[in-house]
Amino acid sequence: MTAHPALIEWPEDPSDAAGLALWTSSEIAQAIGGRASAPFAVSGVEIDSREVVEGDLFFALKGESSDGHRFLEGAYGRGAAGAVVEHAPFGAHVIVPDTMAALEALGRHARARVDAGIIGVTGSAGKTGVKEALYAALDRASRGRAHRSVKSYNNHVGVPLSLARMPASTRFGVFEMGMNHEGELAALTRMVRPHVAIVTTIAPAHIGHFSGEEAIADAKGEIFEGLEPGGVAIIPADSPHFGRLKAKAAQHAARVVAFGRHADADVRLLDAVAASGGGTLVTADLGGRKVCYTIGQPGEHWVANSLAIMAAVEAIGGDLGAAGLALAEMEGLAGRGARHAIPASGGDGSGKALLIDESYNANPASMAVTLRQLGQTPATRRVAILGAMRELGAEEARYHAELAGPVAEGKVDRLILVGAEMAALADALGKSGSASLAGRIDVAHVQTAADAAECLAADGVRGGDALLVKGSNSVGLGAIVRSLAAREQ
Structure with a gap:
C-alpha cells in the first residue's frame, strides 16, 4: 500500500525544540535567587501538598x-520532584529566604520568558467564564499552546502560581485577576503585564470594602495600569x-474598545435570539464587520460576555471562528452555571x-441575572436555594431585600433562604x-447549608423541577450540589 503524503504540514516553530x-x-x-541542592526537573508547580502529583x-x-x-513529607510522598x-x-530542593517572594519571582520570570x-480579565461578575471561553478559543487555534489560570486562582497567591505554571512555548496566556x-x-496586573485587559462588568461585589460602586470601578480600572505598550x-x-x-x-x-448594546x-x-437547547444566536458588529455565532450557555449575561470575548480575540490576533466554536461548545463551570440531570420522583x-x-459566588447583580434565567427555564416547578451575599457592608439588608423583584422574575415556587x-x-x-408574593411562593428561612439540605429533603426533588443553588461560597451550598450531583443520571 502506498502511503499518502500529509495533507497539512504544520509550520516549524522555534519553540518546538524547547x-x-x-x-x-x-x-x-536563577529565577528566584535560590540555591539548588541537586539537579532536578519539574513538570508542574503546586502550593497544596494534597494536590501534588508526580513531577511537581x-x-x-x-x-x-x-x-x-510541615507538609513536605507528604508532598515528596506524592511524587514531588x-x-x-x-x-x-x-529531599531535592531550592532554598530561599522567603518562599512567597520566590513564587512571585518565578511568576515574573515565567512571564518574561x-x-x-x-x-x-477582571470584573465584578463573569470573569471566570470569560477566561475559560478565551482559553478554549485560543487553545483551539494555537496547536494547544494556550495557558490560563485554573479554578479561581486570581489573588496575590493564585496569579503568580498561574504564571509559574506557564510553559515557555506558550503562545497565548489568559489570566483572571480579582480583588x-x-x-x-x-500589583497583580504589573505581574501579568497583559497586552489586552478586560473589565467584564461593575457591580456591588465586595462593596463592604469600598465607599460605593464608583470606588469599585476605580479599583477594577487598576488592571489597565499593567498594560504593555500598545495595549488594548x-x-x-x-x-x-x-x-x-x-x-x-x-x-x-x-x-480602548467598548462592547455592548449601546449605539x-x-x-x-x-x-440576539433564542437558540435550541437554551442558548442564544448572536449577531454582532465588530467595527464594520458582522459576525454570527451561537452561545451554548443560557442567559443574557453570556451575550454580553461573548462580545467581550470576541473583542479580545480580535485584539490579540486570535481566530474569531475558533472563538465562535468555543462559545457554542462552552459548558457550565462547577459552581458557576454547571447543569446536572438528577433523578427525581x-x-x-x-x-x-x-x-x-451557581454555588460558588453571589452578588446582587449575578443573583438578579441568574434568577431571571431561572424564570425562562422550562420547568413544572422552580425551586431556589439562595445563600447570603457576603461583604456588602452597611447596605447589606437593602441589597438582600431588593432580591424580591428578581425572585418574582424567576417564577420561583419554592424558596429556601440560607x-x-x-x-x-x-x-x-x-x-x-403580608406581601403579595407570599401566597404563591413557599418560603423557608434557615441558618445553615445543612438546615437547607434537610428542608429540601423534607419536600423532595420532583420530576420536572428546576433547582437553582446560589450563594456566596462561604455559605457552603456547594455541599448540597455535590450531594445531589452525585446521583446524576
Missing part, C-alpha cells in the same frame, strides 16, 4: 495559620461607570430534575403573609 520540562532546578534557582515543584508557603514546611523551601528538608499574547480592596489589582483596554459600554472606566483606560491603553459600542450587539413523571449549580442576612429578603417577600 525542553519538555516546565522548569529545571538551575532555572528555578512544591512551594512550602507560610500562611497566617499554617506552614507548608523538588521543593522551594526556607530551610533544608531531606514567553513570546505570547497575554490577556488579563476586594483598593490597590490589589494594580476592553470595557462595558452599557455600564453606568463606562465614562469612569474609559478615562482610566485612556491613561494606559493605546486603544456607540465598538463591538456592538445587533441581534413524582412531579411530571419524567424521573428527572434539572440542578443548576443565612442570617437573608432575613431581609424573607421579610420583603412577606414571610409573615
Whole structure:
C-alpha cells in the first residue's frame, strides 16, 4: 500500500525544540535567587501538598495559620520532584529566604520568558467564564499552546502560581485577576503585564470594602495600569461607570474598545435570539464587520460576555471562528452555571430534575441575572436555594431585600433562604403573609447549608423541577450540589 503524503504540514516553530520540562532546578534557582541542592526537573508547580502529583515543584508557603514546611513529607510522598523551601528538608530542593517572594519571582520570570499574547480579565461578575471561553478559543487555534489560570486562582497567591505554571512555548496566556480592596489589582496586573485587559462588568461585589460602586470601578480600572505598550483596554459600554472606566483606560491603553448594546459600542450587539437547547444566536458588529455565532450557555449575561470575548480575540490576533466554536461548545463551570440531570420522583413523571449549580459566588447583580434565567427555564416547578451575599457592608439588608423583584422574575415556587442576612429578603417577600408574593411562593428561612439540605429533603426533588443553588461560597451550598450531583443520571 502506498502511503499518502500529509495533507497539512504544520509550520516549524522555534519553540518546538524547547525542553519538555516546565522548569529545571538551575532555572528555578536563577529565577528566584535560590540555591539548588541537586539537579532536578519539574513538570508542574503546586502550593497544596494534597494536590501534588508526580513531577511537581512544591512551594512550602507560610500562611497566617499554617506552614507548608510541615507538609513536605507528604508532598515528596506524592511524587514531588523538588521543593522551594526556607530551610533544608531531606529531599531535592531550592532554598530561599522567603518562599512567597520566590513564587512571585518565578511568576515574573515565567512571564518574561514567553513570546505570547497575554490577556488579563477582571470584573465584578463573569470573569471566570470569560477566561475559560478565551482559553478554549485560543487553545483551539494555537496547536494547544494556550495557558490560563485554573479554578479561581486570581489573588496575590493564585496569579503568580498561574504564571509559574506557564510553559515557555506558550503562545497565548489568559489570566483572571480579582480583588476586594483598593490597590490589589494594580500589583497583580504589573505581574501579568497583559497586552489586552478586560473589565467584564461593575457591580456591588465586595462593596463592604469600598465607599460605593464608583470606588469599585476605580479599583477594577487598576488592571489597565499593567498594560504593555500598545495595549488594548476592553470595557462595558452599557455600564453606568463606562465614562469612569474609559478615562482610566485612556491613561494606559493605546486603544480602548467598548462592547455592548449601546449605539456607540465598538463591538456592538445587533441581534440576539433564542437558540435550541437554551442558548442564544448572536449577531454582532465588530467595527464594520458582522459576525454570527451561537452561545451554548443560557442567559443574557453570556451575550454580553461573548462580545467581550470576541473583542479580545480580535485584539490579540486570535481566530474569531475558533472563538465562535468555543462559545457554542462552552459548558457550565462547577459552581458557576454547571447543569446536572438528577433523578427525581413524582412531579411530571419524567424521573428527572434539572440542578443548576451557581454555588460558588453571589452578588446582587449575578443573583438578579441568574434568577431571571431561572424564570425562562422550562420547568413544572422552580425551586431556589439562595445563600447570603457576603461583604456588602452597611447596605447589606437593602441589597438582600431588593432580591424580591428578581425572585418574582424567576417564577420561583419554592424558596429556601440560607443565612442570617437573608432575613431581609424573607421579610420583603412577606414571610409573615403580608406581601403579595407570599401566597404563591413557599418560603423557608434557615441558618445553615445543612438546615437547607434537610428542608429540601423534607419536600423532595420532583420530576420536572428546576433547582437553582446560589450563594456566596462561604455559605457552603456547594455541599448540597455535590450531594445531589452525585446521583446524576
